[in-house]
Amino acid sequence: MNFHQQNNTRRRREAAVFGLLRASTYLVLLCGALVVGTIVFKGAPVLFKAEFPFINIAFFTEAPETLHVFEHDGKKLELGDRDYRAFMENLAAPSASQPAVAPRSEHAYVYSVGGIFPCIVGTLLLVAGSMTLALFLGVCSAIYLNEYARQNTVTRLIRLAVLNLAGVPSIVFGLFGFGLFVIFLGWNVSLMAGWFTLAFMVLPVVITASEEALKSVPRGYREASLALGATRWQTIRKSVLPYALPGILTSSILGIARVAGETAPIMFTAAYVVRDQLPWQVAKLTDFFFQGVMALPYHIYVVSSKIPQNEYTERVQYGSTLVFLLLVALIAAASILLRNRLRKKHSW
Amino acid sequence: MNACLTKQILRTEPPAPRVTATNTTATPAPAEAVPHASPDASLETEIRAPHLIEISNLDFYYGEKKALDCVNLTIDANRVTAFIGPSGCGKSTLLRCLNRMNDLIDGAAVRGGTIKIGDADINAPGIDAIELRKCVGMVFQKSNPFPKSIHENVAYGLRIQGIRDRAEIARRVELSLRGAALWDEVKDRLNDNALGLSGGQQQRLCIARALAVEPQVLLMDEPCSALDPVATGKIEDLIHELKTRYTIIIVTHSMQQAARVSDKTAFFYLGRLVEYDDTRTIFMNPANPQTEAYVSGRFG
Ligand SMILES: Nc1ncnc2c1ncn2[C@@H]1O[C@H](COP(=O)(O)OP(=O)(O)OP(=O)(O)O)[C@@H](O)[C@H]1O
Ligand SMILES: [Mg+2]
Numbered sequence: 135m136n137f138h139q140q141n142n143t144r145r146r147r148e149a150a151v152f153g154l155l156r157a158s159t160y161l162v163l164l165c166g167a168l169v170v171g172t173i174v175f176k177g178a179p180v181l182f183k184a185e186f187p188f189i190n191i192a193f194f195t196e197a198p199e200t201l202h203v204f205e206h207d208g209k210k211l212e213l214g215d216r217d218y219r220a221f222m223e224n225l226a227a228p229s230a231s232q233p234a235v236a237p238r239s240e241h242a243y244v245y246s247v248g249g250i251f252p253c254i255v256g257t258l259l260l261v262a263g264s265m266t267l268a269l270f271l272g273v274c275s276a277i278y279l280n281e282y283a284r285q286n287t288v289t290r291l292i293r294l295a296v297l298n299l300a301g302v303p304s305i306v307f308g309l310f311g312f313g314l315f316v317i318f319l320g321w322n323v324s325l326m327a328g329w330f331t332l333a334f335m336v337l338p339v340v341i342t343a344s345e346e347a348l349k350s351v352p353r354g355y356r357e358a359s360l361a362l363g364a365t366r367w368q369t370i371r372k373s374v375l376p377y378a379l380p381g382i383l384t385s386s387i388l389g390i391a392r393v394a395g396e397t398a399p400i401m402f403t404a405a406y407v408v409r410d411q412l413p414w415q416v417a418k419l420t421d422f423f424f425q426g427v428m429a430l431p432y433h434i435y436v437v438s439s440k441i442p443q444n445e446y447t448e449r450v451q452y453g454s455t456l457v458f459l460l461l462v463a464l465i466a467a468a469s470i471l472l473r474n475r476l477r478k479k480h481s482w
Numbered sequence: 483m484n485a486c487l488t489k490q491i492l493r494t495e496p497p498a499p500r501v502t503a504t505n506t507t508a509t510p511a512p513a514e515a516v517p518h519a520s521p522d523a524s525l526e527t528e529i530r531a532p533h534l535i536e537i538s539n540l541d542f543y544y545g546e547k548k549a550l551d552c553v554n555l556t557i558d559a560n561r562v563t564a565f566i567g568p569s570g571c572g573k574s575t576l577l578r579c580l581n582r583m584n585d586l587i588d589g590a591a592v593r594g595g596t597i598k599i600g601d602a603d604i605n606a607p608g609i610d611a612i613e614l615r616k617c618v619g620m621v622f623q624k625s626n627p628f629p630k631s632i633h634e635n636v637a638y639g640l641r642i643q644g645i646r647d648r649a650e651i652a653r654r655v656e657l658s659l660r661g662a663a664l665w666d667e668v669k670d671r672l673n674d675n676a677l678g679l680s681g682g683q684q685q686r687l688c689i690a691r692a693l694a695v696e697p698q699v700l701l702m703d704e705p706c707s708a709l710d711p712v713a714t715g716k717i718e719d720l721i722h723e724l725k726t727r728y729t730i731i732i733v734t735h736s737m738q739q740a741a742r743v744s745d746k747t748a749f750f751y752l753g754r755l756v757e758y759d760d761t762r763t764i765f766m767n768p769a770n771p772q773t774e775a776y777v778s779g780r781f782g
Contacts, residue, residue, distance in 0.1 A: 284588050354626030358688070361581060362639035362695055363616035372638070373628060481629060481675075 177456025196249035204240035256427030264332035272340030300338035305398040312402035328404025336389040343385025347378040405432035534559040539595035564744035581618040619697035625684040627676035639695035662690035682713025
């Protein structure tokens with residue numbers, strides 16, 4: 135018997151295919167690393183600093199301000215809006231001995247100092263509200279489709295429609311939300327309009343995934359429960375949903391990243407370029423739901439497309455982006471923890 | 483429903499008249515009605531239903547496919563009745579008709595005939611399948627305990643009925659576990675997950691869970707098919723004990739099991755009831771050649 139390698143072409147082809155597969159994987163990895171690397175490299179200095187407390191707290195807790203760059207007394211000054219005003223007042227009330235000298239060669243860069251606190255808050259509010267809505271609506275429809283409805287042409291059509299909805303570009307959802315919520319229902323640019331628009335955008339994902347999760351719960355649990363005299367709803371609540379919940383959450387984590395990240399659906403429906411009041415600074419409770427907010431992805435869009443790119447503005451551009459990445463990672467991590475705890479509690 | 487199914491039934495059985503399938507394929511054995519033995523029993527018989535379950539001319543369809551064809555069968559209280567027959571002949575279908583579990587299958591429906599349990603037609607419009615299922619418990623082929631603690635598994639049916647009292651639940655859980663001959667094995671680990679039990683223990687847990695809601699009838703669909711002989715033996719012993727209090731219907735593929743546990747046996751073939759008689763008669767002296775061929779292992 136001769137078991138030695140005979141066919142060299144075959145071996146070479148094998149090696150070539152394998153090499154191609156490996157190369158494409160590494161290329162993807164490289165691109166990812168480049169993107170994240172650049173953002174971290176340029177954004178980290180904005181968020182962190184060398185001395186205590188190591189975190190640039192102002193960036194997380196303050197509102198964006200305009201940066202004024204100018205020369206005064208032969209010195210180059212970079213001042214935020216508030217400092218700049220104080221400085222100018224000082225100049226306007228000069229001591230008698232010294233005549234006022236107007237600053238020369240002044241440049242102003244909007245949003246380039248201060249922080250992005252209102253954007254973080256806005257994004258958190260948008261994510262929380264729209265995911266709650268999407269999960270509620272999505273799980274309800276999935277339960278209806280999977281547990282109650284008879285499997286016939288109508289349900290098949292509904293499923294097809296849901297699948298198609300998943301392929302609709304987010305800008306279309308944005309325009310839809312603008313037309314329906316902002317104009318027709320008269321909600322204006324508001325949290326409510328943003329919540330519903332974003333919820334509709336992720337609804338297909340949530341429905342499909344919830345149905346999968348419900349289907350994966352063994353039939354035996356349902357039959358056992360019903361055979362003990364439980365109603366369908368008791369069965370679903372006690373013997374189906376708890377075991378489907380980890381699966382539903384897994385898919386919603388993807389939804390969270392999408393809801394937090396999409397700019398198109400909120401730019402007409404919920405996002406303000408700039409807003410001085412924070413969301414809780416409202417006169418009545420109802421105003422809370424009908425106010426627009428600043429949001430991270432939209433802020434990133436604004437600061438990277440509407441203001442010049444230079445060493446003064448790069449700070450907020452990369453800083454916001456890094457915060458955004460961290461925020462999404464944080465929300466996702468929290469949901470993964472929650473899911474794992476549920477999974478442990480209802481393991482099967 | 484609970485009330486109307488009960489009372490007359492729970493008193494022990496009258497010696498029921500011998501029943502044979504009135505079925506076209508079967509050649510009915512001469513129906514020799516056994517007269518009630520004791521003369522003083524005559525008064526009582528009037529208030530007793532002779533049979534707990536009466537299935538008459540039952541036609542059942544899955545969509546357009548006929549799965550049961552004109553089945554006539556009467557089942558006695560406090561007896562074990564075995565359904566036997568080759569795979570796909572409709573044993574499970576008939577069993578699931580008795581607690582209306584087929585309601586859950588799209589397009590499945592009884593299209594003719596009636597099933598009476600006690601004196602209620604269970605397919606009549608006013609009947610609540612939920613109440614029915616509390617009376618007619620079921621144990622499945624594949625043991626399916628919930629991934630909860632042993633205690634919670636047995637308590638499930640009680641909690642569903644809205645019983646909140648912990649002491650009452652604990653009492654009935656113990657009673658059911660004792661009833662299912664499982665108490666001694668699990669009494670020290672009631673809070674452990676039920677999935678940690680052995681296959682045989684899991685199946686007895688499922689029986690205990692069914693007993694906890696105090697049904698009258700216990701349907702068992704091949705309860706031992708996934709178990710080894712020792713575990714099977716335990717379940718069979720259990721069935722013997724349970725029949726003093728419950729009416730048991732068991733589907734089985736094992737002739738020996740049917741012979742060991744049942745008082746009466748029904749043989750099905752292609753959706754029809756071929757023969758129904760005392761188990762001894764079915765196995766020793768069947769009237770129908772098909773039955774004879776099946777029980778002697780020549781087909782099926
Ligand atoms: N959900 C269903 N939908 C359509 N047809 C079904 C369904 N369940 C069973 N059937 C059909 O009905 C007939 C009877 O099935 P059933 O499960 O009652 O047989 P069985 O006697 O229990 O068989 P086995 O011994 O293999 O369990 C079979 O032909 C089967 O294909
Ligand atoms: Mg079967």
